[in-house]
Amino acid sequence: xxxxxxxxxxxxxxxxxxxxxxxxxxxxxxxxxxxxxxxxxxxxxxxxxxxxxxxxxxxxxxxxxxxxxxxxxxxxxxxxxxxxxxxxxxxxxxxxxxxxxxxxxxxxxxxxxxxxxxxxxxxxxxxxxxxxxxxxxxxxxxxxxxxxxxxxxxxxxxxxxxxxxxxxxxxxxxxxxxxxxxxxxxxxxxxxxxxxxxxxxxxxxxxxxxxxxxxxxxxxxxxxxxxxxxxxxxxxxxxxxxxxxxxxxxxxxxxxxxxxxxxxxxxxxxxxxxxxxxxxxxxxxxxxxxxxxxxxxxxxxxxxxxxxxxxxxxxxxxxxxxxxxxxxxxxxxxxxxxxxxxxxxxxxxxxxxxxxxxxxxxxxxxxxxxxxxxxxxxxxxxxxxxxxxxxxxxxxxxxxxxxxxxxxxxxxxxxxxxxxxxxxxxxxx
Amino acid sequence: xxxxxxxxxxxxxxxxxxxxxxxxxxxxxxxxxxxxxxxxxxxxxxxxxxxxxxxxxxxxxxxxxxxxxxxxxxxxxxxxxxxxxxxxxxxxxxxxxxxxxxxxxxxxxxxxxxxxxxxxxxxxxxxxxxxxxxxxxxxxxxxxxxxxxxxxxxxxxxxxxxxxxxxxxxxxxxxxxxxxxxxxxxxxxxxxxxxxxxxxxxxxxxxxxxxxxxxxxxxxxxxxxxxxxxxxxxxxxxxxxxxxxxxxxxxxxxxxxxxxxxxxxxxxxxxxxxxxxxxxxxxxxxxxxxxxxxxxxxxxxxxxxxxxxxxxxx
Numbered sequence: 001x002x003x004x005x006x007x008x009x010x011x012x013x014x015x016x017x018x019x020x021x022x023x024x025x026x027x028x029x030x031x032x033x034x035x036x037x038x039x040x041x042x043x044x045x046x047x048x049x050x051x052x053x054x055x056x057x058x059x060x061x062x063x064x065x066x067x068x069x070x071x072x073x074x075x076x077x078x079x080x081x082x083x084x085x086x087x088x089x090x091x092x093x094x095x096x097x098x099x100x101x102x103x104x105x106x107x108x109x110x111x112x113x114x115x116x117x118x119x120x121x122x123x124x125x126x127x128x129x130x131x132x133x134x135x136x137x138x139x140x141x142x143x144x145x146x147x148x149x150x151x152x153x154x155x156x157x158x159x160x161x162x163x164x165x166x167x168x169x170x171x172x173x174x175x176x177x178x179x180x181x182x183x184x185x186x187x188x189x190x191x192x193x194x195x196x197x198x199x200x201x202x203x204x205x206x207x208x209x210x211x212x213x214x215x216x217x218x219x220x221x222x223x224x225x226x227x228x229x230x231x232x233x234x235x236x237x238x239x240x241x242x243x244x245x246x247x248x249x250x251x252x253x254x255x256x257x258x259x260x261x262x263x264x265x266x267x268x269x270x271x272x273x274x275x276x277x278x279x280x281x282x283x284x285x286x287x288x289x290x291x292x293x294x295x296x297x298x299x300x301x302x303x304x305x306x307x308x309x310x311x312x313x314x315x316x317x318x319x320x321x322x323x324x325x326x327x328x329x330x331x332x333x334x335x336x337x338x339x340x341x342x343x344x345x346x347x348x349x350x351x352x353x354x355x356x357x358x359x360x361x362x363x364x365x366x367x368x369x370x371x372x373x374x375x376x377x378x379x380x381x382x383x384x385x386x387x388x389x390x391x392x393x394x395x396x397x398x399x400x401x402x403x404x405x406x407x408x409x410x411x412x413x414x415x416x417x418x419x420x421x422x423x424x425x426x427x428x429x
Numbered sequence: 430x431x432x433x434x435x436x437x438x439x440x441x442x443x444x445x446x447x448x449x450x451x452x453x454x455x456x457x458x459x460x461x462x463x464x465x466x467x468x469x470x471x472x473x474x475x476x477x478x479x480x481x482x483x484x485x486x487x488x489x490x491x492x493x494x495x496x497x498x499x500x501x502x503x504x505x506x507x508x509x510x511x512x513x514x515x516x517x518x519x520x521x522x523x524x525x526x527x528x529x530x531x532x533x534x535x536x537x538x539x540x541x542x543x544x545x546x547x548x549x550x551x552x553x554x555x556x557x558x559x560x561x562x563x564x565x566x567x568x569x570x571x572x573x574x575x576x577x578x579x580x581x582x583x584x585x586x587x588x589x590x591x592x593x594x595x596x597x598x599x600x601x602x603x604x605x606x607x608x609x610x611x612x613x614x615x616x617x618x619x620x621x622x623x624x625x626x627x628x629x630x631x632x633x634x635x636x637x638x639x640x641x642x643x644x645x646x647x648x649x650x651x652x653x654x655x656x657x658x659x660x661x662x663x664x665x666x667x668x669x670x671x672x673x674x675x676x677x678x679x680x681x682x683x684x685x686x687x688x689x690x691x692x693x694x695x696x697x698x699x700x701x702x703x704x705x706x707x708x709x710x711x712x713x714x715x716x717x718x719x720x721x722x723x724x725x726x727x728x729x730x731x732x733x734x735x736x737x738x739x740x741x742x743x
Contacts (some may be wrong), residue, residue: 200593316543
């Protein structure tokens with residue numbers, strides 16, 4: 001029999017205070033002054049209750065790069081960030097392109113127990129872009145894969161992309177594209193523009209992302225498939241997705257927290273902590289992404305949590321690894337970029353960080369509204385404190401956060417996964 | 430002056446003039462048979478070269494030695510770097526050896542910025558990737574001043590691969606600081622997309638710009654650009670953007686031709702141009718030592734004056 005909890009006085013989606021009774025893994029009741037007998041009381045006055053967050057884009061690095069992150073350390077970081085489910089990207093070593101590997105990752109997630117780990121399957125064997133991986137075998141495996149992505153690589157061959165989009169319809173899958181035209185980005189280091197021209201770094205043109213998105217929305221429209229666009233980073237991409245949605249294309253899109261807050265001016269330090277794929281773009285792009293997330297053109301916030309060991313970042317920019325960790329700061333960054341600016345309310349945050357990602361990933365037990373009968377996946381967030389980000393205090397095995405020392409609002413106080421507290425009073429349980 | 434010289438933008442107008450005036454003094458003081466000054470005795474300068482560049486390395490080496498500094502040459506080939514040692518570990522090694530100044534040439538843009546985080550001594554950028562080469566810009570400005578006098582209002586045209594040129598970046602910044610008017614000329618493929626944000630005019634037409642130029646600086650066409658569709662063929666590049674005798678004849682009488690070297694004779698510059706009286710190419714090499722002496726002196730020399738006490742007057 002698991003512990004029963006009464007969460008007292010939490011503001012569900014930022015609304016009026018209410019008590020949430022959690023029993024047997026589900027939300028048993030929501031009301032005022034509920035009976036607390038036999039239950040552990042969690043004082044939640046002033047805290048905002050959100051449905052447990054769901055990440056569509058996480059790199060857990062296991063198997064293969066356990067020095068950077070493991071399923072256990074990555075899911076601990078996820079729980080600390082308020083997540084109850086993460087989608088583990090396929091670019092591990094070996095690549096998650098077979099039923100065996102996705103089942104291994106899925107099982108490691110269940111054993112760790114901090115959040116649900118839903119493996120993403122590779123689109124092509126070995127992420128090589130040449131022939132389809134056994135998508136059906138991964139879909140039928142215990143892991144029940146529904147999201148397929150070669151993330152880190154673009155499925156650049158138009159025929160392979162078309163076939164993948166078509167093939168996954170058989171099991172209601174979705175192809176999540178890393179949109180990056182490879183020839184236009186050979187050796188690319190940072191956004192191509194004023195900063196790259198001044199810093200003498202090989203530019204990463206916005207058109208390399210936009211051209212692939214334009215092609216893919218047309219392909220998805222043509223074959224009637226679902227397409228998801230990973231980490232949208234440019235104002236032009238937003239325009240294309242907006243147009244595609246207006247034409248009825250079944251496209252969804254994500255934006256990362258870092259693309260909502262940071263811009264390419266940071267590259268002037270040549271500190272590769274800011275090196276990421278896709279690159280940080282201009283302040284105008286940041287503004288366009290925020291508005292696209294607010295108006296629904298971009299459906300979800302996904303972290304692209306990409307852990308790297310210290311030595312992969314303490315280098316010259318050109319040889320440094322691309323990516324930044326984000327699970328433990330995502331909610332605070334969205335708070336800063338979207339809520340403090342008045343672009344989103346907390347219901348909007350819940351939609352974009354829990355409900356919509358669960359829908360896109362077809363996770364039935366996640367991203368449910370906080371109401372009686374829903375699985376008790378709950379995040380309690382204290383919006384009031386501002387604190388400087390301390391990499392040393394993070395649960396992730398890696399420290400490559402771009403926010404070190406930056407003051408951000410809010411703190412995840414508690415996370416419940418099907419009624420079990422994974423985080424309480426800001427500490428892992 | 431700042432503690433490091435990483436970008437030409439690190440120099441204010443006063444800093445730049447101080448370097449150029451100091452270089453002039455040092456050149457004069459060492460032009461006789463007595464080539465050595467005791468100024469940096471006991472200081473250690475490390476030449477940290479991750480790219481082959483004999484010209485720049487020996488120029489820095491000569492500059493440091495003429496100031497009586499101890500010089501350690503550290504080239505990446507055959508060293509622990511070729512065995513995979515990181516820049517940070519190399520930096521910590523140099524730090525432990527007590528380097529007062531580190532002169533770094535590196536293939537990655539920004540490597541000197543990174544190095545400056547890890548060493549206490551002064552860092553001098555001797556060329557980083559496709560970013561900057563500030564001492565080249567200083568020696569170029571020094572050369573122009575010797576030939577033409579004050580650079581205020583002078584028209585300098587830089588021709589060639591602006592996109593990948595660290596020489597161009599540093600020259601545009603420094604010449605702008607010194608009040609010169611810069612025009613860059615290149616095929617559009619070899620200009621950064623944001624070239625309109627630079628303090629320079631842009632032209633695709635060399636012939637239109639030549640008669641108005643006081644200085645024409647030709648840049649080397651790198652071999653790796655030749656087969657990457659930046660331009661159709663080397664011959665077409667040479668026809669449109671090369672400086673031959675016929676084009677040179679359209680320049681003003683006083684105008685000079687510069688090239689940072691090494692040259693591709695017959696590609697961006699014709700032999701008769703390179704060897705003409707307008708050409709400053711050999712002077713640039715000699716002036717490089719003076720300019721680098723001035724930089725090392727000003728960064729490492731502390732409070733001791735190099736020669737006279739009036740070096741900051743101009």
